[in-house]
Amino acid sequence: MSYNNILTSFSNGITTITINRPSKLNALNSETIQELHEAFKEADENHDTKIIIITGSGEKAFVAGADISEFANFSVEEGGRLAAEGQAKLFDFVANLSTPVIAAVNGFALGGGLELAMAAHFRVASDNAKLGLPEVSLGVIPGYGGTQRLPQLVGKGRAMEMIMTAGMIDASQALQSGLVNHVATQEELIPLAEKIASKIMRNSPVAISAAISAINAGFEDGVNGFESEISQFGNCFGTEDFTEGTQAFLNKRKPVFPGK
Template identity: 85%
Template sequence: MYTNITTSQNNGITTITINRPSKLNALNKETIQELHAAFRVADLDADTKVIIVTGSGEKAFVAGADISEFADFSVAEGGKLAAKGQELLFDFVANLSTPVIAAVNGFALGGGLELAMAAHFRVASDNAKMGLPEVSLGVIPGYGGTQRLPQLVGKGRAMEMVMTAGMIDAQQALQYGLVNHVTTQEELIPLAEKLASKIMRNSSVAISAAIQSINAVYQDGVDGFKVEIEQFGNCFGTEDFKEGTTAFLEKRKANFPGK
């Protein structure tokens, strides 16, 4: 079905793997299109409760964008490339109602780090290296990097990372708050799956409402508190709320219908 990615579904988790090892899983136009399609399918699938995105092989999550595709672009084409990419993949992932965990192994550079940052949170293997090297090519991050990096690590650190085009290792990423957990390569996917299973015990409807509310913090001209109040109120009309509160009062484990 796909040329550059693979997908698998198991126990409520859909794993999307970028699979271009010879290119260190670099993002080209076709891969971005395929990732959009795979995320869309997983988000619409009632059996998928959590999505894990990772890279194949041991060397790279995604080592950047495929520079050969846009080296001769004009100003207008460059702007269109960024706008289309953000719409199709990076903003799309950030605003999915299904939780997305990025499992970062090896290099996550440029568009790769931007994809990891678009996920709802990140875990990394101890060999991970992350950075936004775009200014070394005479361009800036164009897939949300200049916006999401300061949100995650703070303005000063983001300025330094972007201006130096340098890489940070997994421990530094953990210290910066760029990733939530660091583990060995062998344990990376099991850790992501363990976190996914914790998420799956809870109401998928409430989690979707929480994602929207948390994202509202970072939207210009949007009152996040108002979004939270509205989403909180909406929860009262769901079957999950009835089940969750009933189970609590009856001192039993909730069995959420996801409605």
């Protein structure tokens, strides 16, 4: 499928999705959000894709925010609908994918850009990355999950400060706070993400999908994460991957997981 605002590539089990609006610092507009939804959906449904990496084109920005010109004149109802549709179409969609998603944050990740990175299952960042949620400086709050996911990742106090000051933190601060897992140079960023992806791909994709579901359950209101873990754990016993993994262990060989 061809896109206007993103690029996709596939190699060695990894689908890389690159937001490609360099003149706008890869800002998210409605068309880009729709294209990202379609690209993530296609990759997740492709049995050959084991890992998805999301990044931005160029060296300046992952995503520098949302395209403010699209919603500057919205009404209350339109604003609420914008957040609800965006969360369902992209941010919550990505967070709940069964395929692991790594955000390779190259440069600025602000507003909706940081929210997209936080929707990924984990993040690596370039050493020139700047991350923040500046929405209150525009008279609005984060609307694509930022007020929920940032506290989960860095704690309530740090999240309150970041959101209320509308300030940015650098890559080293993001690493220290747990917002990103690793920091690398621009040149080493994608190779690092691919190296981590290769480690993930040694394991059962069925079990990884179950783990994502169980972990996410612990952050959902009204859902008992421990009960979800028990259910997902039990379900694993009925998979071909469980049979292969246990037999490989008992026979002292490397497993070849069928992904079923």
